[in-house]
Amino acid sequence: MQLTSFGAARTTTGSQHLLEVNGQHLLLDCGLFEGKREAAYNRNRHFAFNPKDIDAVILSHAHIDHSGNLPNLCQQGYDGNIYSTSATRDLAAILLQDSAKVQASDVAFVNKKRAKQGQAPFKPLYDAVAAEKAIRHFVTLDYGRKFPVCDGVTATFLDAGHILGSAQVQLDVQEAHRKYRLVFSGDIGRGKNDILRDPVIAEHVDYLMMESTYGGKKHEDITTAKEELCAVVKRTLEKRGKLIIPSFAVGRVQHIVYILHMLREANCFPQIPIFVDSPMAVNATEVFRLHPECFNDSVYEFLQTKRNPFGWEDITYIREVYDSMKLNDRTEPCIIISASGMCEAGRILHHLRNSLPDEKNTILFVGHCAESTLGHRILSGEKEVRVFGESVTVKAEIVQINAFSGHADEPELLAYARPTAKNHAKIFLVHGEPERCEAMQVALQKNHIGKEVVIPEQGKPIKI
Ligand SMILES: [Zn+2]
Structure with a gap:
């Protein structure tokens, strides 16, 4: 050979x-x-x-x-x-x-x-x-x-x-x-x-x-990462802000959604509306639901005995642009998970334009951002970034959790x-x-x- x-x-x-x-x-x-x-x-x-x-x-x-x-x-x-x-x-x-x-x-x-x-x-x-x-x-x-x-x-x-x-x-x-x-x-x-x-x-x-x-x-420990995620959600509720999570639509979104579901089940944080705003993530989540043969025992059992691991009363999946834009008008605290993970394209851009200038909000990165991407610039601490060709001031809290690799x-x-x-x-x-x-x-x-x-x-x- x-x-x-x-x-x-x-x-x-x-x-x-x-x-x-x-x-x-x-x-x-x-x-x-x-x-x-x-x-x-x-x-x-x-x-x-x-x-x-x-x-x-x-x-x-x-x-x-x-x-x-x-x-x-x-x-x-x-x-x-x-x-x-x-x-x-x-x-x-x-x-x-x-x-x-x-x-x-x-x-x-x-x-x-x-x-x-x-x-x-x-x-x-x-x-x-x-x-x-x-x-x-x-x-x-x-x-x-x-x-x-x-x-x-x-x-x-x-x-x-x-x-x-x-x-x-x-x-x-x-x-x-x-x-x-x-x-x-x-x-x-x-x-x-x-x-x-x-x-x-x-x-x-x-x-x-x-x-x-x-x-x-060596990566961070996943248990510590979940505690960190929980703390970020609680802070968002206290500040009465929005938590924006830029995420790769296939795999990472579903992982984060499932962890949020488990944390909520365990009463780690109070009720908060969660929106998954990415048509590709919505499609990918459907594929996840169709392949229980790929799940580990605990998710498989959860699916068989309880319900959808990726769906519960707090979560809304958004396909339509109109519904996505409506999220900009929300004044109540919420979590928005959207693509792309490195903030190069997709609906995450309008959420960033809307949320970056307010210190009540938090942007949480859960994956790697390559150099020269908008995600990388935000993570590097730049106080002024360009979104859709316009200058946007960064006042929101910026957090990164790397353990979900x-x-x-x-x-x-x-x-x-x-x-x-x-x-x-x-x-x-x-x-x-x-x-x-x-x-x-x-x-x-x-x-x-x-x-x-x-x-x-x-x-x-x-x-x-
Ligand atoms: Zn791969």
């Missing part, structure tokens, strides 16, 4: 790993490379291989950096199956549609620049129709079901505990007279998640391709790798910035985990 990583090699973006085995080509993930617009566009547009030569695609989970280039792969001639869990397929259907919109607006921005330089315009990477066509290639399988992928290769999805439907891909390979097992971790969750199960530990692993996003890093930190990655790789599997570290992969490599070696720890280079084949 030959492994070549064309993305998520010494970086966290554009997950794409090609396996050549028994004369066939198997692609693990087909993520979108995210970076500077024009460079990203060129990189995503041109595959390092011919899409027509690929025999099968296996998708670990729905996040765009793992799934986002599938429509382009299909429109450039890939005609085979895309294997995933059914929850991943359903979330990918929502995320790829949204991605098509983002492609259109990104390309409009690039084309303005190109027009000034007298260059021909770019077409969007793909449109909504191409995104929908890609979904028709999906073949879905539950966790633990073994399925043939191509000659000499069978695959099994194991729960990765990262987002709904996320999977590790376990490949059993028969090559000439050799038999071995390779596990691709995909993204690995922290474990003890409020909604999801812990990552499953694969057995008899010979090769482990593992993510290393947070090598060398979907990724395992270094101690959690070690706890996953120790029983998976033991001391004999060869480990390939992917999906991490160079500094993070290197820290993870040192930590694994120090703990005598794995026979050898390798950091693949982009586009450089490795013999297995």
